[in-house]
Amino acid sequence: MAENDSSRESMDEDADLLAAAADDEQRLQEATAESDGEASVGSKSESGSDYRAENGDDQPSGDEIGDLHHDDDDDDEEASSSGEEELVPKKRQNRSRKIPEDVLRYAEQDCLRRSGRQRKEVQRLEVGQGSDSDEKPKRTRKRQKPDDWNGNSLSDSEDSSGSFVERRTVTRRPVNKRSKRKRGSSSDFDSDDSVPRRSIRKGKTSQVDYRDVDSDNGIDDDDVLEWQEEDSQTATVDGVAVETVERVLKHRLGRPTAIGHATTYYNVEERGDPNADFSATVSGETPERQYLIKWVGWSHMHNTWESEASLHLMNAKGMKKIENYVKRLREITEWRRNADKEYIEYFDCEQEMSEELCEQYKVVERVIAHQVSRERGTDSGTEYFVKWCGLPYSECTWEDSALIGRWYQKTIDAYHERSQSNRIPSKLCQALRRRPKFHKFETMPDFLLINDRNEQELRDYQLDGLNWLLRAWSKQNCSILADEMGLGKTIQSISFLSALYHFHDVYGPFLVVVPLSTMAAWQREFDNWAPDMNVIVYMGDVVSRDIIRQFEWYSPGTKRLKFNVVLTTYEILLKDK
Numbered sequence: 001m002a003e004n005d006s007s008r009e010s011m012d013e014d015a016d017l018l019a020a021a022a023d024d025e026q027r028l029q030e031a032t033a034e035s036d037g038e039a040s041v042g043s044k045s046e047s048g049s050d051y052r053a054e055n056g057d058d059q060p061s062g063d064e065i066g067d068l069h070h071d072d073d074d075d076d077e078e079a080s081s082s083g084e085e086e087l088v089p090k091k092r093q094n095r096s097r098k099i100p101e102d103v104l105r106y107a108e109q110d111c112l113r114r115s116g117r118q119r120k121e122v123q124r125l126e127v128g129q130g131s132d133s134d135e136k137p138k139r140t141r142k143r144q145k146p147d148d149w150n151g152n153s154l155s156d157s158e159d160s161s162g163s164f165v166e167r168r169t170v171t172r173r174p175v176n177k178r179s180k181r182k183r184g185s186s187s188d189f190d191s192d193d194s195v196p197r198r199s200i201r202k203g204k205t206s207q208v209d210y211r212d213v214d215s216d217n218g219i220d221d222d223d224v225l226e227w228q229e230e231d232s233q234t235a236t237v238d239g240v241a242v243e244t245v246e247r248v249l250k251h252r253l254g255r256p257t258a259i260g261h262a263t264t265y266y267n268v269e270e271r272g273d274p275n276a277d278f279s280a281t282v283s284g285e286t287p288e289r290q291y292l293i294k295w296v297g298w299s300h301m302h303n304t305w306e307s308e309a310s311l312h313l314m315n316a317k318g319m320k321k322i323e324n325y326v327k328r329l330r331e332i333t334e335w336r337r338n339a340d341k342e343y344i345e346y347f348d349c350e351q352e353m354s355e356e357l358c359e360q361y362k363v364v365e366r367v368i369a370h371q372v373s374r375e376r377g378t379d380s381g382t383e384y385f386v387k388w389c390g391l392p393y394s395e396c397t398w399e400d401s402a403l404i405g406r407w408y409q410k411t412i413d414a415y416h417e418r419s420q421s422n423r424i425p426s427k428l429c430q431a432l433r434r435r436p437k438f439h440k441f442e443t444m445p446d447f448l449l450i451n452d453r454n455e456q457e458l459r460d461y462q463l464d465g466l467n468w469l470l471r472a473w474s475k476q477n478c479s480i481l482a483d484e485m486g487l488g489k490t491i492q493s494i495s496f497l498s499a500l501y502h503f504h505d506v507y508g509p510f511l512v513v514v515p516l517s518t519m520a521a522w523q524r525e526f527d528n529w530a531p532d533m534n535v536i537v538y539m540g541d542v543v544s545r546d547i548i549r550q551f552e553w554y555s556p557g558t559k560r561l562k563f564n565v566v567l568t569t570y571e572i573l574l575k576d577k
């Protein structure tokens, strides 16, 4: 009887999953289609950050979504990092991996090969290459010595064809909050780091609250991006590196073979979705419950679909997250049975938005550094340090140039252009020593007419506003522009800075302090009206701000500022004054 009950329960659950999976598949296909679009416009989205601060929404539906995506962690490992010079990322993990014998035996079988996780990184990056190699996989993630990060070549002997094969892209975050906290190291830049952070431990869970609670006193929570760092980036079992589940993003009932590296964003783009057109009834295959996994230390581009079996086979850590996800799923299914239609709709809507947001995390917003990547002690190409749309700087990852360049070459070009620009702030600026005579713009100046966006035009009163601001500046008068709401003060202010930049050769640094709620609008308007200016959005928690200062502040190896505008909020300004 009990057995019957449990099997019925399990059937119910699978039926629910099947229904949900149909939805998911639909969404996945849409998302993949969207990704195409995103990829093509990605380079334009240099300023497409999402400034939503994570909050603890108490509403039942919002909560459920949040919980569904933020499972408890059960693994606790340390990862190393250290602060080095500019353009010099933190040390990476040494992830030399030995494959256990039983796994290797399994690897001979087709099923495990498809899972790809035993050889996953190398294969993940096999864009444009043939499929699985017969070589026994032996991955290494070399930890580079600090002095090796300066971009000097060690050797030219390594393959430099641009192929992804045998090239490792280490996507470690340059600053590991946990180790930083543990070591109590203090950055040159931020005294906040020396303040011990509070960690929250409940029983076996190792979820750590990285909010800089002590030093954030008096700061409006909305103004500081918060998130919870979960697991360590490297886990080892008997000295063998294993991957760790960071988050379970969603689930589906999929084709049993549609798992592993073949399901990464880039492999799907390159070779097609192995789960495409899957229909159990037509193919006769038994569908398998699969989870979309965000891996610790890897960007969302490297997310893979995995089944519980494939996760076990690869000795993945963080399996508790799967359990928690399934548990949460059951609770939601149960809740759906009795909840109001209205709440369910709201919940679905939130879920959809959350998934859309996740798609955004695969879009490169900005490249902020580069280095020669090293594999097996030799140079094997260039890696770019990528800031992802909608994610804070602390989530930046190193990515292979061939991988990123495939979709975001314009963003890479923009980075190199910024790096080489000599339009950087200088104390020798003539206009700052002696204010030039006021020059009135009778018509909208050309520098505001940007390429393909020349449909934009300053309105008459905005041109007057611009002239008024410039006249005040010439006379060294302070000024406050105040008019009716929504008349375009943002645009007038940006036009003014752009006029200083283009017309008077004043390249900053300009400090623009705005309310958090208008931050995205400011960023967008800067992008539209002054795309030549290097605008840095200085926000986020201590780690993010550290990274911004480390990579976005100065030209490498110098003390020369390399940005023109720093855009921040009042709260952050007070914090880092």
Ligand SMILES: Nc1ncnc2c1ncn2[C@@H]1O[C@H](COP(=O)(O)OP(=O)(O)OP(=O)(O)O)[C@@H](O)[C@H]1O
Residues within 6 Å of the ligand: 456, 457, 458, 459, 462, 484, 485, 486, 487, 488, 489, 490, 491, 521
């Ligand atoms: N010349 C223009 N061309 C196109 N769009 C414009 C122009 N001027 C203003 N807008 C649009 O009008 C909207 C309101 O502008 P903006 O937010 O700059 O006004 P504001 O005066 O700063 O508002 P507030 O007083 O609320 O801060 C924005 O979406 C902006 O893009």
